[in-house]
Amino acid sequence: MDYDYDLFVIGGGSGGVRAARVAAQTGAKVGLAEESRMGGTCVIRGCVPKKLMVYASSYPDAVEGAKSFGWDVDIKSFDWPRFHGKLGDELDRLEGVYRNLLKGSDVTIHDCRAKLHSKHEVALSDGTTVSARHILIANGGWPFRPDIPCAELGLVSNDLFLLEELPKSLLIIGGGYIACEFACIMHGLGVEVTMYYRNAQILRGFDSELRGLLAESMSQRGIAMHPGTTIVEMELAENRPEGPQPTGSDATMRAPRQEAEIGNNPKSETSAASGKPIWVKSTNGEEKVFDHVLFATGRRPNTADMGLEEVGITLGESGEIVVDDYSKTSVDNIYAIGDVTGRLELTPVAIREGMAFVETVFKDNPTKPDHELVPTAIFTRPEIGTVGMTEDEAMETGPIDVYCASFRPMQDAFAGVNQRVLMKMLVAKESRKVLGCHIVADHAGEMIQLAGVAIKMGATKEQFDATCAVHPTVAEEIVTMRDPVRST
Numbered sequence: 338m339d340y341d342y343d344l345f346v347i348g349g350g351s352g353g354v355r356a357a358r359v360a361a362q363t364g365a366k367v368g369l370a371e372e373s374r375m376g377g378t379c380v381i382r383g384c385v386p387k388k389l390m391v392y393a394s395s396y397p398d399a400v401e402g403a404k405s406f407g408w409d410v411d412i413k414s415f416d417w418p419r420f421h422g423k424l425g426d427e428l429d430r431l432e433g434v435y436r437n438l439l440k441g442s443d444v445t446i447h448d449c450r451a452k453l454h455s456k457h458e459v460a461l462s463d464g465t466t467v468s469a470r471h472i473l474i475a476n477g478g479w480p481f482r483p484d485i486p487c488a489e490l491g492l493v494s495n496d497l498f499l500l501e502e503l504p505k506s507l508l509i510i511g512g513g514y515i516a517c518e519f520a521c522i523m524h525g526l527g528v529e530v531t532m533y534y535r536n537a538q539i540l541r542g543f544d545s546e547l548r549g550l551l552a553e554s555m556s557q558r559g560i561a562m563h564p565g566t567t568i569v570e571m572e573l574a575e576n577r578p579e580g581p582q583p584t585g586s587d588a589t590m591r592a593p594r595q596e597a598e599i600g601n602n603p604k605s606e607t608s609a610a611s612g613k614p615i616w617v618k619s620t621n622g623e624e625k626v627f628d629h630v631l632f633a634t635g636r637r638p639n640t641a642d643m644g645l646e647e648v649g650i651t652l653g654e655s656g657e658i659v660v661d662d663y664s665k666t667s668v669d670n671i672y673a674i675g676d677v678t679g680r681l682e683l684t685p686v687a688i689r690e691g692m693a694f695v696e697t698v699f700k701d702n703p704t705k706p707d708h709e710l711v712p713t714a715i716f717t718r719p720e721i722g723t724v725g726m727t728e729d730e731a732m733e734t735g736p737i738d739v740y741c742a743s744f745r746p747m748q749d750a751f752a753g754v755n756q757r758v759l760m761k762m763l764v765a766k767e768s769r770k771v772l773g774c775h776i777v778a779d780h781a782g783e784m785i786q787l788a789g790v791a792i793k794m795g796a797t798k799e800q801f802d803a804t805c806a807v808h809p810t811v812a813e814e815i816v817t818m819r820d821p822v823r824s825t
């Protein structure tokens with residue numbers, strides 16, 4: 338049977354775009370549908386704008402540091418509209434780059450929502466249907482709001498990039514990656530930040546010492562951290578005549594710009610656009626008013642209304658597409674990669690899954706994406722860099738030595754900043770292999786990328802030690818931790 342395409346990709350995010358381009362380079366005829374802006378979560382409403390906001394939020398500290406080093410400088414107010422306009426221009430530029438990369442690879446772009454019509458057919462929102470020998474679903478995930486009345490009044494991470502004005506006060510619900518990153522970003526930009534998270538500690542699943550130090554640092558910086566807390570009720574403050582007043586003084590209309598203005602994503606509708614102060618009641622009985630509430634309560638795969646189950650694709654408990662080791666769904670010619678599969682929700686992982694898919698299906702070289710020892714960073718202040726097992730996980734594999742150093746870096750000590758860094762390595766007692774490495778420090782993301790290479794290669798602690806230190810750096814501590822602080 339003749340098909341319109343050898344491959345049709347649903348989703349123009351990092352994973353889908355890479356798979357489409359690389360498949361097209363093998364000579365395959367490739368089509369791709371994207372319902373919103375090309376680039377997906379990472380480029381449009383995730384990693385890229387977030388990291389630019391991280392940079393923006395870091396300057397007040399840099400100026401304080403400069404003063405300590407003898408500079409006569411002062412920082413005035415932050416011009417959000419100016420930054421925001423530039424951010425929009427940069428995202429437009431990057432979207433253009435993505436489109437050109439696809440066009441340059443002869444991938445046909447369909448600016449449409451797509452859903453499965455049959456095992457080999459995709460129905461597009463422009464009313465057409467296309468057929469394909471293989472279909473790749475790479476349409477990602479979407480932030481989720483908990484099921485409480487008036488939850489639609491709260492923002493999700495996508496909305497933060499669309500705010501016309503910065504709020505004076507922000508309540509963040511959740512203690513994961515997005516909650517911690519945005520708490521630090523918004524605080525750095527001068528917003529009064531409160532965090533409610535339901536666990537005793539932030540960042541479930543990360544090493545406990547790292548979690549402890551970051552939580553302490555965030556609290557010291559002035560972020561109001563409330564463990565074991567979440568909200569039970571919320572509504573517009575104006576509906577509570579006797580209620581408390583906004584924590585921000587002129588908290589009136591602060592509306593996020595609708596994504597519809599810069600794209601066509603129907604899911605971006607949010608009544609948080611009212612931008613009016615919000616009253617919340619928390620599990621500890623406290624009632625407060627905030628300019629905005631941000632739900633950073635996780636993300637869900639985009640599998641609703643995609644025609645998936647109708648063609649026989651199996652979904653997991655959280656709605657994710659269940660795939661085998663080669664990213665194949667329960668339907669032979671349909672594959673899925675990235676956040677929609679609920680494996681590791683990270684851009685570089687989705688890209689690798691896309692490349693492995695192309696090797697398997699278009700290059701006759703069955704390749705499993707590798708999900709082991711993936712280094713990752715959390716762009717908080719201080720930053721987190723981590724790879725491999727936590728101490729608890731490592732202890733379950735057998736006896737281990739724990740190497741740890743915590744100190745004030747030279748630059749901070751000179752500036753009188755009370756900020757400690759943490760370097761931690763977990764080493765298997767018998768094989769001496771490094772099982773995990775965790776860093777809390779400025780630029781920890783840069784450090785863990787390089788340490789990750791050695792650890793992925795199976796380096797032992799002694800091989801780290803055999804590497805000469807680069808002096809004077811913070812990173813040198815990773816090769817100078819001589820004695821374990823404890824052994825189990």
Ligand code: NDP
Pocket residue numbers: 483484510511512513514515516518534535536540541567633634635636681682683713714715716
């Ligand atoms: P996470 O899963 O990291 O965190 C979700 C948080 O919300 C947790 O603290 C969770 O608590 C809490 N939560 C969940 N449901 C509720 C609820 N009903 N009420 C109150 N709290 C709730 O999700 P994120 O959205 O922060 O991030 C999603 C993914 O995106 C990450 O897993 C990561 O893979 C990726 N990401 C990566 C980044 C990076 O690489 N730097 C940056 C941002 C995101 P509990 O722990 O109790 O479940």
